[in-house]
Amino acid sequence: MDTDVRFGATWRRVTEFFRLMHSPGELRASDLTEVSGRPGSAEVLATATVCDSLNDPLRRVIVRIREGELAQVSDGKADSHAATWSCDGTRLAYLSAADPRRGHHLCVQGPDGCREIHLPGAAEQCVWAPTGASLLVRVADPGADKAGAEGSGHRPGTAGPANWLPAVDTAATTSPGRSLWLVEAETGATRPVPCGHTVWEVGYAGPDRAVAVVSAGATESDWYRAHLSVIDLDTGVATELYRSERQLGRPTGSPGGAWIAAVEADCSDRGIIAGTLLLFDHNGQPRPVDTGQVQVTAAQWLDDRRLAFSGMRGLASVVGVHDLVSGETRELWATEAGLGGLHEPDAYVQPDETVLAAVQQYRKPPAIVHRLAGASTVLVTATHAGTEALRAQIGDCATLSWEAPDGERIEGLFVTPNRPGPHPLIVYLHGGPIWAFRDRWLGSNPIIALLASHGYAVLCPNPRGSSGRGPEFVAPVLGDVGGLDGGDILAGVDHLVDAGPVDPARIGVMGGSYGGYMTAWLVTQDSRFKAAVPVAPVTHWRSLYYTTNIPRFVTNVVRAEPSEAGGVYEARSPLTYVANVRTPCLNVAGALDLCTPATEAHQFHRALLDHGVESALVVYPAEGHGIRTFPATVDYCTRVLDWFTRFMPADARSGR
Incomplete structure (x- = not known):
């Protein structure tokens, strides 16, 4: 595989696809999220994703909807998001950064203009008080870890005394934390709320209290054992409200402070939660x-x-x-x-x-x-302008369901190209494992539509462990990684082969994070796959535990300690069975990934080569957990298309 693929025909086709998707340089929205309404008004705001150039990262801007058009509210050169109105609709707050690599700060717009408020770190969340007089801002210390769902890596840090000094880690090493700050809306005055904990997520619980997901430790792994506390905003005293064996999120209190709500669920990633809505009364008693x-x-x-x-x-x-x-x-x-x-x-x-x-x-x-x-x-x-051109080439998407080997009904999405079948099939696996595909423009990742535009059908399954079907659907995967969920996925492939729309001689598989794990795992267990692309994979659970920044995620899903010899850490690791693999693998990783470090992809690649299997390793130096920014995304998609075209071309048929 070439180091530089920028001059081939595939690169040009991929570039054109993303040009149609994003209209670079035109400040047109390619995605809309974070919708909010202005109290007492018909005004609506949202966060729009825009593309300045396919050589630069995507950027977010705050937009206002006016007569069917989008009008920009935030600074046109900054990355801005999380807009929220005060309860009386007189002031607007959002997070903004002229250079996201330096961290976001708070912006407050009101009758007296726009005020930029800089805090000692990167602002990650802002919440208005019920009175509208102040805001709570959650601030990450310089160098704090980012969540895997954000791409992993670190928040912007402070420069050290010399760039040659080593990084040192001991039992006494402290990690950068996340603190809580109170900001007066009218004056911009700030003060810390010294609650003595790392604050992962926060909401108001009446005018003078906050409710927050907090932990004593500050590492990304500590979030998995965080609990719910009520914080007195005058004194900073934190009183524990609720502790769970599962994860907690979305804390929020009623305006008067009599009730508190939060969500409880088994979670894979900080910031992503789908579970039981709990209510707490003034006695702190929860009820679902x-x-x-x-x-x-x-x-x-x-x-x-x-x-x-x-x-x-x-x-x-x-x-x-x-x-x-x-x-x-x-x-x-x-x-x-x-x-x-x-x-x-x-x-x-x-x-x-x-x-x-x-x-x-x-x-x-x-x-x-x-x-x-x-x-x-x-x-x-x-x-x-590019929408119709994209629609003409991306095929269609339909919901699909099938029966797992144990009789459980499994759901997913099935994308088919604009050409007669039987089609070559790519099984695209989501991360988590606790996450789920939903019906979204061009698929949950644009590479889904890109594959369809090149003649591939794509199956996006939601196997056991996926969100949306309750804790009883998630539970079977915990302690059984690669077990029932692997069977669910293979049953979906069998269903499509039996139904006739796909060519059994041209089946590939790919996915990222836990989907990368499942990709590597499935090619050790089943020989039907003609090509595979594990992205940010787990290839050995024990090596991951000792190198990841989220070891508690590992013990949560594996349900065992790594010190136990053999067991599930060996039995459910792709490296254990690498001698079984015959599928050519394109292994992809980001050098900045702290969740599933690039060494996971590297060791699988090395083992495949040792066993005579076609393998390539691609590590992006400026990417973290997943390939997310331009121009790396164009390069990644080019390599994926070339890999599948080489081993299971869309224009060849088995003659079944």
């Missing part, structure tokens, strides 16, 4: 909310009586509201379309229970939709 089998991903208080929520039920996105007085839960919207952001559904619910949300499907670009009493109105779409 009956959400109609919806796994909740976001919660928002409408007033002291009503709690709105968004979440997943199977492949559907659902928005509802729970009345604490009557105990009634009502669904405001349920749709097979993808609501909210990439990782999970979210929506903004107004006091009259109007829903504002970003909505998209495989063939429908993101749109901001107003939903009330069952009627939907599109306020704006991200459709642009």
Whole structure:
């Protein structure tokens, strides 16, 4: 494989695909997320993703919807997101960075103009007080780890005294933490809230208290054992409210402070949660909310009586509201379309229970939709000049279900190209394992639509362990990685082969993170795959435990300690069975990845070569967990297409 692939025909085709997708240099939105409404007004804001150049990272800007068009609110040269209005609608706060490599700061716009407020670190979250007089800001210390869902790596750090000095780690080494700051909206005055814990996520719980997910330790791994505490904003005293064996997120209190809500679930990644919505009364006693089998991903208080929520039920996105007085839960919207952001559904619910949300499907670009009493109105779409050209080449997407070997019903999405079958098939596996595919524009990753545009069908399965079907659907994977979930995936392939739309002689597999693990695992267990692309993979659970920044993730999913000889750490690691592999593998990693370090891909590559298997290793020096930025994304997609074309070309058929 060439080191430089920029001058080939595939690179040119991939570049054209992304040019049509992003319209670089035109400040056109290719994605819309984080929708919010201005209290007392019809004004709607969102975060738009824009592309300045296919040689630069994508950027986010805050936009206002006006007469079906998007008008920019934030600085056009900065990366800005997380816009939120004060309760009276007079002030707007958001996070912004002229250079994201230096970290985000807080911006507050109001009657007196725009104020930039810099805190000692990178601002990660801002929340308005119920009074609108102040904000809570969660700040990451310089050098703190980023979550895997953000791409891993570190927050911007401070320069050391000399660049040759070594990094030193001992039992006494302390990690950069995350602190809580109070900001006065009118003056911009700031003060720390010294709660004595690392603050991972925060919400107000009345005017003078906060509720937060906190831990004593500051490492990324400590998040997996974080608990819920109530923090007095005057004294900083933190009082433990709830501790769980699972993970906690989305803490938020009712405006008057009488009730607190949070979500509890088994989670793979910090920042991604889909689970049980819990309510805590003034005595701190939790009770689950009956959400109609919806796994909740976001919660928002409408007033002291009503709690709105968004979440997943199977492949559907659902928005509802729970009345604490009557105990009634009502669904405001349920749709097979993808609501909210990439990782999970979210929506903004107004006091009259109007829903504002970003909505998209495989063939429908993101749109901001107003939903009330069952009627939907599109306020704006991200459709642009390149949309129709993309639609003409990406084929179609349909939901699919099949039966696993033990009789469980498994769901997924099936993308087919614009040509007659039987098609070559790429099985695209999601990360986590606790995550799920939803119906989104061009697929959850644009490489799905790119593969379809080159003649490949793509199966996106949600096997056991996936979000959206309750804790009983997640639980079987914990302690059984590669077991039932692997069987679910292979059963989906068998289903498509038996049904006839795919060519059994041309089946490939790829995925990232846990999907990278499953890719490496499946080629050790099944010889049907003609080519594979493990991205940011786990290839040995024990080596991962001792090198990752999230060892508690490993023990959470493996359900065993690495000091135990043999056992699941050996039995469920691809390296253990590498002698079985006959599938050519393109192993991809980011050099900055702290979650699944590049050594995981490297050792699998080396073992494949030792056993005479065709293998290539591609490590991107400026990428972390997954390949996310341009121009590396164009390079990565070029190599993936060339790999599958070489070993299972779309224009060749088995003659079945």
